[in-house]
Amino acid sequence: MSLLSVSHLKAGYGPINVLHDVELTVEAGEIVVMLGANGAGKTTTMRAISGMIGRSGEVHFEGADIARATPDAIVRAGIAQVPQGRGTFPELNVEDNLRCGAYIRSDKEIDADIDRWFDVFPRLRERRAQRAGSLSGGEQQMLAIARALMARPKLLLCDEPSLGLAPLITQELFAVIERLNREMGLSVLLVEQNANLAMHMAHRVYLIETGRIVASGSAAELSADDSIRKAYLGF
Amino acid sequence: MKSLVTIKEGSIGHWVLRLLAAAIVVAIMLWIPTKGSNGLVTSATEALTLMSAAMALNLILGYTGQISIGHSAFYGTGAYVTGILVSKYEWSPWLTFPVAFLFAFVVGVLVSFPASRIKGVYLALVTLALALVFPNLLRWPKLESLTGGGPGIPNGDSALDTTGFNIGRRDGQMRNFEIFGWDPFGDLRGQGAIPFYYWIAAGIAVIVYLVIRGVVKSRAGRSLIAVRDNETAAAVMGVNLVATKAFAFGISAGLCALPGSVTAIRLGAVSPDIATLTILGSLTFLIIMVIGGAGSLWGPIIGAALYVFVTDRTGGWADDEAIPGVLRPFFGWSKIPPGSGIFAVILIVLMFVAPRGLVGVWKQYSPRVVRVVPRPAGVAHDAKPALVADTTTNSTPEGESE
Amino acid sequence: MALFLQRLVDGLSSGSVYALIALGLVIIYRGTGHLNFAQGEMALFAAYVVYQMGEWGLPIGIALVIGLATGFVIGAVAEVGLVRPISKKSPFAVFIVTIGLFQLLNWLSGAIWGDQVLPNSGVGSKQQQYPSLFPDQPDDFVKVFGAAIRYQSLGVLLLTLVITGLLFLLFNKTKFGLAMRAVASNAESAKLVGIRVNTVLMVSWGLAAAIGALGGVVFAGINNSVSLGLMFTVFIYGSAAATLGGFDSPGGAVIAGLAIGVIENMAAGYIGFIGQEMKLAVAFIVILVVLMVKPSGLFGTAKVERV
Ligand SMILES: Nc1ncnc2c1ncn2[C@@H]1O[C@H](COP(=O)(O)OP(=O)(O)OP(=O)(O)O)[C@@H](O)[C@H]1O
Numbered sequence: 035m036s037l038l039s040v041s042h043l044k045a046g047y048g049p050i051n052v053l054h055d056v057e058l059t060v061e062a063g064e065i066v067v068m069l070g071a072n073g074a075g076k077t078t079t080m081r082a083i084s085g086m087i088g089r090s091g092e093v094h095f096e097g098a099d100i101a102r103a104t105p106d107a108i109v110r111a112g113i114a115q116v117p118q119g120r121g122t123f124p125e126l127n128v129e130d131n132l133r134c135g136a137y138i139r140s141d142k143e144i145d146a147d148i149d150r151w152f153d154v155f156p157r158l159r160e161r162r163a164q165r166a167g168s169l170s171g172g173e174q175q176m177l178a179i180a181r182a183l184m185a186r187p188k189l190l191l192c193d194e195p196s197l198g199l200a201p202l203i204t205q206e207l208f209a210v211i212e213r214l215n216r217e218m219g220l221s222v223l224l225v226e227q228n229a230n231l232a233m234h235m236a237h238r239v240y241l242i243e244t245g246r247i248v249a250s251g252s253a254a255e256l257s258a259d260d261s262i263r264k265a266y267l268g269f
Numbered sequence: 270m271k272s273l274v275t276i277k278e279g280s281i282g283h284w285v286l287r288l289l290a291a292a293i294v295v296a297i298m299l300w301i302p303t304k305g306s307n308g309l310v311t312s313a314t315e316a317l318t319l320m321s322a323a324m325a326l327n328l329i330l331g332y333t334g335q336i337s338i339g340h341s342a343f344y345g346t347g348a349y350v351t352g353i354l355v356s357k358y359e360w361s362p363w364l365t366f367p368v369a370f371l372f373a374f375v376v377g378v379l380v381s382f383p384a385s386r387i388k389g390v391y392l393a394l395v396t397l398a399l400a401l402v403f404p405n406l407l408r409w410p411k412l413e414s415l416t417g418g419g420p421g422i423p424n425g426d427s428a429l430d431t432t433g434f435n436i437g438r439r440d441g442q443m444r445n446f447e448i449f450g451w452d453p454f455g456d457l458r459g460q461g462a463i464p465f466y467y468w469i470a471a472g473i474a475v476i477v478y479l480v481i482r483g484v485v486k487s488r489a490g491r492s493l494i495a496v497r498d499n500e501t502a503a504a505v506m507g508v509n510l511v512a513t514k515a516f517a518f519g520i521s522a523g524l525c526a527l528p529g530s531v532t533a534i535r536l537g538a539v540s541p542d543i544a545t546l547t548i549l550g551s552l553t554f555l556i557i558m559v560i561g562g563a564g565s566l567w568g569p570i571i572g573a574a575l576y577v578f579v580t581d582r583t584g585g586w587a588d589d590e591a592i593p594g595v596l597r598p599f600f601g602w603s604k605i606p607p608g609s610g611i612f613a614v615i616l617i618v619l620m621f622v623a624p625r626g627l628v629g630v631w632k633q634y635s636p637r638v639v640r641v642v643p644r645p646a647g648v649a650h651d652a653k654p655a656l657v658a659d660t661t662t663n664s665t666p667e668g669e670s671e
Numbered sequence: 672m673a674l675f676l677q678r679l680v681d682g683l684s685s686g687s688v689y690a691l692i693a694l695g696l697v698i699i700y701r702g703t704g705h706l707n708f709a710q711g712e713m714a715l716f717a718a719y720v721v722y723q724m725g726e727w728g729l730p731i732g733i734a735l736v737i738g739l740a741t742g743f744v745i746g747a748v749a750e751v752g753l754v755r756p757i758s759k760k761s762p763f764a765v766f767i768v769t770i771g772l773f774q775l776l777n778w779l780s781g782a783i784w785g786d787q788v789l790p791n792s793g794v795g796s797k798q799q800q801y802p803s804l805f806p807d808q809p810d811d812f813v814k815v816f817g818a819a820i821r822y823q824s825l826g827v828l829l830l831t832l833v834i835t836g837l838l839f840l841l842f843n844k845t846k847f848g849l850a851m852r853a854v855a856s857n858a859e860s861a862k863l864v865g866i867r868v869n870t871v872l873m874v875s876w877g878l879a880a881a882i883g884a885l886g887g888v889v890f891a892g893i894n895n896s897v898s899l900g901l902m903f904t905v906f907i908y909g910s911a912a913a914t915l916g917g918f919d920s921p922g923g924a925v926i927a928g929l930a931i932g933v934i935e936n937m938a939a940g941y942i943g944f945i946g947q948e949m950k951l952a953v954a955f956i957v958i959l960v961v962l963m964v965k966p967s968g969l970f971g972t973a974k975v976e977r978v
């Protein structure tokens with residue numbers, strides 16, 4: 035049984051339908067990358083999985099049907115999303131942002147977890163009392179990822195974490211994601227424009243085009259296909 | 270959408286339709302003072318004053334998107350200008366109309382400078398404060414020599430009715446009013462002044478309507494609408510925002526003063542306690558405008574007629590006996606007349622089902638009967654109502670015409 | 672000196688009421704970005720409910736709890752039933768709905784309790800005066816430097832400070848407060864971390880209306896009576912306080928509310944020119960000047976847009 039399996043997913047905004055028929059799966063322990071042009075529907079897919087927009091079709095997480103669940107129930111089920119453009123709480127300080135990430139939890143280990151992510155992102159520790167809105171773009175992205183991880187998710191949805199970041203920072207972030215995947219078995223569904231970087235760590239890749247999955251396979255398989263390589267990977 | 274009849278804009282059929290509509294309006298307006306009861310004439314007068322004020326408010330709210338709940342202050346300005354000039358300086362009431370307009374225009378322009386920097390509900394807040402301060406200003410001892418303070422300017426010997434205008438207070442009969450020796454209105458039915466006030470109110474309503482129509486359909490009016498729809502774009506197009514808004518606010522305030530003057534003349538007295546001079550007046554204008562349809566020329570007219578009809582009918586309903594039997598269980602418990610409650614509910618419900626008011630409803634359904642096809646080249650000038658730019662808007666029937 | 676002290680205390684006590692109304696406005700503004708024009712009338716209705724409880728002979732404590740609960744329910748229902756669905760349409764529609772609510776609540780109060788000033792033995796009121804939260808007999812005061820400081824004034828001020836303190840704790844030390852701040856900051860992300868945004872907004876409106884209701888009850892107590900026009904001007908003062916303090920700053924609302932109360936009383940007292948009649952002009956000028964010069968207020972963040 036897949037960790038996440040999505041089929042016949044349709045979603046959109048009001049009368050406009052954006053996703054026509056999205057099928058994808060994420061196995062436990064996998065990093066899956068979704069590639070697609072601007073406006074292809076990547077963000078919409080993420081938002082549909084998280085329950086942020088109206089959708090129809092089947093979405094199963096650990097076997098349970100979450101296609102009609104509310105966003106908070108989906109977070110509780112174990113899916114956390116890092117939205118495109120970071121989506122931090124700008125007026126709240128770094129520590130409170132992380133506490134919000136743990137909103138669904140009521141255990142005693144929240145402080146320990148905050149410490150743990152401060153170890154992973156030491157720059158956040160230095161700025162723990164600073165308003166999130168005053169962080170740099172890279173720091174905000176770290177904060178957004180750390181906040182999502184505070185929910186102790188089984189699946190992390192990550193929407194274009196590299197957006198607006200210097201290549202070095204992007205690499206650093208990707209390295210962290212890869213490490214978490216290796217060390218804790220965190221499953222990741224990652225949306226990227228920057229195909230080259232993402233392909234390196236992807237176990238599998240989906241290509242999405244105007245609301246439909248048009249190709250999927252391992253990174254090696256897709257790079258081997260000339261037309262796909264030219265159209266999506268640009269080399 | 271299918272419609273029974275289709276006619277072209279500007280065609281003979283269209284003109285016939287327009288003339289027919291105008292004829293009906295004129296016929297009703299003539300019928301009321303000649304055949305209607307005194308009560309009806311008084312109600313109609315009330316409706317005409319309120320409608321004028323709501324039309325004036327509509328100019329800024331419906332067409333420029335600036336929210337004001339302070340128009341009762343302009344209305345009151347008109348009332349007091351007339352009251353003071355007539356009672357203290359013995360002016361002819363006729364001459365006070367232009368002065369009331371100009372005075373309120375200037376006040377409106379002054380208010381508009383801050384207003385042009387303050388947007389949306391915050392402007393509503395500022396104007397709400399203005400509406401509440403205004404009656405206090407009238408009571409202010411420093412102005413008492415002018416305004417008469419708390420009691421206002423009473424309807425006594427020294428008041429409005431003893432001067433040249435002789436507005437008909439004495440003996441309930443109007444006197445001394447004639448145009449070149451001819452007295453056209455007062456004795457229309459031998460009823461003294463009541464129809465006379467009606468005609469004054471009607472005249473003012475027509476003037477206000479025509480001025481607003483002129484403004485809205487002029488170049489300036491288009492820039493007003495541009496300001497409402499998109500300030501940045503309007504600025505880019507070279508519309509001078511501050512001047513346009515100041516002009517609109519001034520005209521709106523000035524026009525709103527005119528029905529205020531009518532009220533002063535009609536009551537023969539002014540005081541800070543007159544409801545239309547307080548925040549209640551502002552709310553009434555707003556309700557009339559929104560219910561009728563903000564941003565449409567006919568909205569306030571329909572709204573005022575409905576408003577006065579309902580408030581008149583239900584005005585005595587604090588007394589259970591006055592409530593018609595079937596309705597008694599619904600309204601009998603209320604210790605005050607249900608009018609304001611009814612309109613509050615209509616206002617809220619309308620925002621959900623028909624944010625463009627009754628005129629909006631009419632425009633949506635009337636094409637099923639008669640549809641006017643517009644002339645091809647961009648002459649569709651009728652404004653889309655208000656800031657009610659709801660995203661889920663139902664497709665507006667094309668080719669509408671007022 | 673005695674007069675100054677007297678005016679200071681009087682100012683602080685009416686300022687407390689403004690602060691409570693402003694707090695309600697600010698909580699709603701932070702949550703949903705709306706200016707609730709019905710805030711004052713929600714408080715009015717609750718003030719009438721407390722009057723009614725007094726008529727029925729309930730002690731003030733219980734009457735107050737029922738009044739605040741009424742306020743809470745009105746606020747929560749207004750958010751869920753009216754404001755939330757209409758806010759999908761346009762800001763103008765929200766504005767009109769809050770105005771409609773203003774009118775509806777004012778009418779409903781009149782429909783139930785009539786348009787006289789209450790208590791009123793003429794219409795059968797059993798109470799001599801409006802239920803007061805604090806001792807309010809003619810001799811309930813202390814003399815300080817010659818000024819008669821009424822227990823009521825002190826109590827009202829103290830109550831406001833306690834409420835402010837409790838709110839501070841709620842916002843900064845509780846999980847629900849964290850959720851409220853998160854929703855105010857970024858509702859979309861709040862959903863993504865599993866906060867039930869709808870619940871938070873509903874409770875925020877309820878809480879705001881309940882705090883406003885407290886303001887209404889306190890003000891009716893100071894005033895010794897309740898009537899349909901009771902909250903009109905208080906709402907303007909409260910709005911002035913929220914504007915001055917910054918629409919997204921609860922602390923600012925309280926400081927500004929107290930300040931406006933004091934300024935207004937001092938101005939009316941010492942500047943003969945202004946007098947009792949033009950006190951309200953102080954609020955008007957504050958709103959106007961702040962919105963023009965510094966729309967975010969003294970303590971608000973620049974995020975506040977004036978649209
Ligand atoms: N809130 C919205 N309302 C209406 N349409 C929207 C909304 N958000 C996105 N869309 C439309 O949905 C389509 C897909 O958008 P989406 O954000 O999913 O693209 P994307 O693949 O994430 O693109 P990008 O790489 O630029 O982030 C686009 O055509 C977009 O215009």
Ligand SMILES: [Mg+2]
Nearest residue numbers: 076077078118
């Ligand atoms: Mg995207």
